[in-house]
Amino acid sequence: MPAQTLAAQPGRWLWTCREGFESHLFEELLWADATPRLLGPALLESERRPDVTPAFARAAEKVIATWAPAGGAQVPVEDILDALSGLPTHVPWVLRAFTPDSERGNTQAGRAEALEAAVRAALPSHRLLEEDHRARDAGALLVGLCVAPDGVLVAGAVSAREALSLAPGGRRRMKRAGESPSRAAMKLEEALDGLAHEPGRGDLCVDLGAAPGGWTQRLVARGARVVAVDPARLMPELTKNPRVQHVQQSAFAYAPEEPADWLFCDMAWRPQEVAQLLAKWGRRRWARNLVANIKLPMKDKNPLLLRVRQILVDDGGWEGLTVRQLYHDRDEVTVTAHRMR
Template sequence: MPLPAIPPRVKIPPIPAATLPSQPGRWLWTCRAGFEPHLFEELEWAGASPRMLGEVLVESEKRPPEPPVFARTGIRVQASLPAEQSPEQLAESIAARVAETVPAGLLVLQAFTPDSPAGNRMADEADALLEAVRARLPADRLLEETWRAREAGATLVELCVAPGVVLVGSVPAREALSLSPGGRQRMRRSGDSPSRAAMKLEEALVNLPFEPGRGEVCVDLGAAPGGWTQRLVARGARVIAVDPAKLMPELARQPRVEHIQESAFAYSPEEPADWLFCDMAWRPLEVAQLLAKWGRRGWASHLVANIKLPMKDKNPILVRVRHILTQEGGWQGLTMRQLYHDRDEVTVTAHKAI
């Protein structure tokens, strides 16, 4: 099958030294610091007319059909206010704009700062502004249980408190990339976790409509030392951990863990699994081909994988990874996102037709 054509590379503009105001009606996207050029190129390839606003902030004229891989969250801007106003004036203006643009229904009101050194220093200001705006909105409209936002049909309203400007935006919770402020889905690392890898898995599962259940069979490729296997076992799953290296002793003794000490590329399951998990520090196209083989042969029903990114040409590589997984592997419902706990990597989820 021929490889997909890679769009022409995009000339990336410099990141403004001071955060620029946004334009109401446009979309505001956040990303990991240092990944603004990759997000900008994605949006340009999608014909969304992006513009750099500042560190970790990129806006676009429209929302692309596919969620940007490098976006943590995206909101439609309702107002762009200068930060020079007093806190009381800002809170009054924001409350009025929210009442005007979201006239009915439940709200989840959140505030965040850009995830950058300058932005993080403004966390106290953001918290104070959030409380001031909350006090000016009807209490019966504010949904406290954020996790219920999608099922309740609520609107996610976010205040982005950046150096020099406060941006106000909203998105229906059912369409939101994340329900965490600014898309920063912080997961707690348990004391017995062997690595930070477990937090990546937890965040990936939070964003799925369902997760591995008790008794389901999960194959964990590249399992050692066992961060993902540990979290899957805690959910009651039975795990086939594939890795030449050793697992943590407590996992190796776990009756619901079967350790296959061989290469993930050589392993073939004796029967189809419910879930395929993979988090290997390996070349992205080779990992994609491996995952495509599992999809093509019907060896698993659901996929959660972490794809490591090269230093250069991240977006072209991801175009090819997407093609390999969907066109060659037959995986459906593919999502590809750089989550909060991802670094130079992205998390992929997909499923096979039932």
């Protein structure tokens, strides 16, 4: 790790990740011949953006300009506006300042907030799109200001339609519902937030390894019917819900009575065995959509994920596969895919 944050190079790609996982993202970029460089905790850059999205990347943007003034002096707003002047103006912008998701990076939150406010005030109001959730439909440009430790500031941009995340720096913080039993519910909400469509009223969902019911609870709240598969007990309010069928059986032994619209899985089990189980569901066309959480080993995370991808695609026939470590994930990744019937 560099002793101080390094300045990114214009024309290259800036990547954010979870602190402690820089080496895994570096390895993915290296395998893709993207010529990566470690800039500091939770920050990397690469010569190009790989065709396959790295699992450990939260966000990526193309670097426009970088500043590293001596003594951490504040960068004049005029200099930032000058750097942004070459960006297209025929599409709306979503402007966000963010910090790296690291212990030192988080100390720059106040600086980032003040900088964003100053740049916003200097830009024509009609250029900015305030409803971030409309960014992809509007063909907006995400304009990021990465406020890093040691006075480093990086300006970058990426089309919303090509962005890994619409959240600043890829940190999609989901609100924890008061009745939710665990962090699991927020993991599911973040995973669904990035999909083109979500489970809705009347959809049949199967939740493998459901207990105590965090994911089942959120699915029922969306109006879905849920078959919750787990030998352990669910929360009492779920067992009384007419749209929840609790099957007290091992997920590995369970076979559905009818094909499901959605398959969900969040089990603390060996990753290759979980991948093989999910591949069986795809191969037998038991579900059309997949959202699953894969726990990661202490070592050899990247080779394991390559094997998981191979199992799900080659053995399971799942299409449109994404493998991402989301903000609410820890030593795990979230997998999404679909299968045509």
